[in-house]
Amino acid sequence: MSHLTSDEFRKYGHQVVDWIAQYLEEVESRPVLSQLEPGDVRDALPDAPPEDPEPFEAVMEDLNRVILPGITHWQSPNFFAYFPTNSSPTSILGEMLSAGLGVQGMLWATSPACTELETHMMDWLVDLLALPEKFRSETQGGGVIQDSASSATLCALLAAREQATSGASNESGAKGDLVAYSSSQAHSSIEKACLIAGIGRQMLRKIEVDEDFAMSSEALERAVRRDIESGLKPFFVCAAVGTTSSMAIDPIPEIAEICRKHGLWLHVDAAMAGTAALCPELRSMHRGIEQADSYTFNPHKWMFVNFDCNAFFVDDRQALLNALSILPEYLRNQATASGQVIDYRDWQISLGRRFRALKLWMVIRQHGREGLAQLVREHVQLATEFEAWIHDSEAFELVVPRQLNLVCFRHRRGNAFNEQLVERLNRDGRIYLTHTKLGDIYTLRMSIGQWQTKAEHIEQAWQLIQRTAEDLASETPTTTP
Numbered sequence: 001m002s003h004l005t006s007d008e009f010r011k012y013g014h015q016v017v018d019w020i021a022q023y024l025e026e027v028e029s030r031p032v033l034s035q036l037e038p039g040d041v042r043d044a045l046p047d048a049p050p051e052d053p054e055p056f057e058a059v060m061e062d063l064n065r066v067i068l069p070g071i072t073h074w075q076s077p078n079f080f081a082y083f084p085t086n087s088s089p090t091s092i093l094g095e096m097l098s099a100g101l102g103v104q105g106m107l108w109a110t111s112p113a114c115t116e117l118e119t120h121m122m123d124w125l126v127d128l129l130a131l132p133e134k135f136r137s138e139t140q141g142g143g144v145i146q147d148s149a150s151s152a153t154l155c156a157l158l159a160a161r162e163q164a165t166s167g168a169s170n171e172s173g174a175k176g177d178l179v180a181y182s183s184s185q186a187h188s189s190i191e192k193a194c195l196i197a198g199i200g201r202q203m204l205r206k207i208e209v210d211e212d213f214a215m216s217s218e219a220l221e222r223a224v225r226r227d228i229e230s231g232l233k234p235f236f237v238c239a240a241v242g243t244t245s246s247m248a249i250d251p252i253p254e255i256a257e258i259c260r261k262h263g264l265w266l267h268v269d270a271a272m273a274g275t276a277a278l279c280p281e282l283r284s285m286h287r288g289i290e291q292a293d294s295y296t297f298n299p300h301k302w303m304f305v306n307f308d309c310n311a312f313f314v315d316d317r318q319a320l321l322n323a324l325s326i327l328p329e330y331l332r333n334q335a336t337a338s339g340q341v342i343d344y345r346d347w348q349i350s351l352g353r354r355f356r357a358l359k360l361w362m363v364i365r366q367h368g369r370e371g372l373a374q375l376v377r378e379h380v381q382l383a384t385e386f387e388a389w390i391h392d393s394e395a396f397e398l399v400v401p402r403q404l405n406l407v408c409f410r411h412r413r414g415n416a417f418n419e420q421l422v423e424r425l426n427r428d429g430r431i432y433l434t435h436t437k438l439g440d441i442y443t444l445r446m447s448i449g450q451w452q453t454k455a456e457h458i459e460q461a462w463q464l465i466q467r468t469a470e471d472l473a474s475e476t477p478t479t480t481p
């Protein structure tokens, strides 16, 4: 059998779009967390690949029968776990077009529109979020789309490593004494980047945090001084605007001052929170980022662009190129040689790259800045209401004050009780939330940012949480620490 004919492609293509539309309409009624046991999906699949062609219809049937039950529904309005990874109808269409074009954007010459639209979108993001002008493409700096914040942070770390060792990091002994810093609350991707970049996890200092779980700049200063006195070479700080546990915001101006004084690269990780800067009234969280050497946020979390789409900005693109560009013979071309174009392969780890700017462009045009800001504002408003309910509740309490769209709370009966509560809620399936530990406190996280979430979902969730807690309390009469 050959490939689908154009007519077949049209027919099945329309079916697939109809399937997705119906899925998104009905996703709310499905158990948010997949209720399957390990191995269930594989048990339902044939052991061997088909010898002969199978009809498209058979695959769609199996999609419903085998795959759907094994899905945790990130696109459900009742998804309050982790952070959102939003899709949205416009973004899905952008993704389809990108697949349809199927281009590789590794060089400008391999698809000029892929590169130039990306450059343009990165400049638009500078406008939309009111980011520092030095991140614009017409300056020494610029932006690039990465697959994830983890990759962006790794690239920042590599650029900083090369800068700190004058490009000699791969020579023996050149980087043995480099030290990186983040807060104890920083995302695990920092530690992973240190492992990959050969810095070593023992050379990442996890700086203590204050009562709001933000990095203590005094502790950072002390640690940097101590390392310098021991003959080590501090070179990199990753500060968070919106930590994953509790959305804590590190004091960027104070951290930047320390970085400037000691010549350290400052990378700001705003993977989740960055999108909030669409709203002028929320931009104070970005105070100090004009002093950052690099900055990253994920449109694929809260900006309604489906995974993957991370935005990464540097104020000195040469530092990044020094770390990542290699030009083998088979990639040489006139446009590259002319120096007039951007080749984004030099701004990332891999060579190949997808046309991700397309979905970003389409989502931005679908809503406009004001439309996007309004969507974010609604989520923050819903989180504010949820916070007020917790505040007024006798059974529950806030663990830290709400930041943006994340409410960290717990039942007053203590850790073991809260652990059971979240277990029972997720097994029930009507909502999905996850936990973290803040200090010693087992904390429930209500993360409100899914694109279909409305007031009614938050109200239902709160009712369910209270009812489930009451049931559980009646079964377990004692309070745990």
Ligand SMILES: *Cc1c(COP(=O)(O)O)cnc(C)c1O
Residues within 6 Å of the ligand: 083, 147, 148, 149, 150, 151, 187, 189, 240, 242, 243, 244, 269, 270, 271, 272, 298, 310
């Ligand atoms: C989600 C998140 C990350 C990781 O993002 P990926 O794109 O999945 O790599 C890193 N840092 C923070 C603060 C995050 O919220």
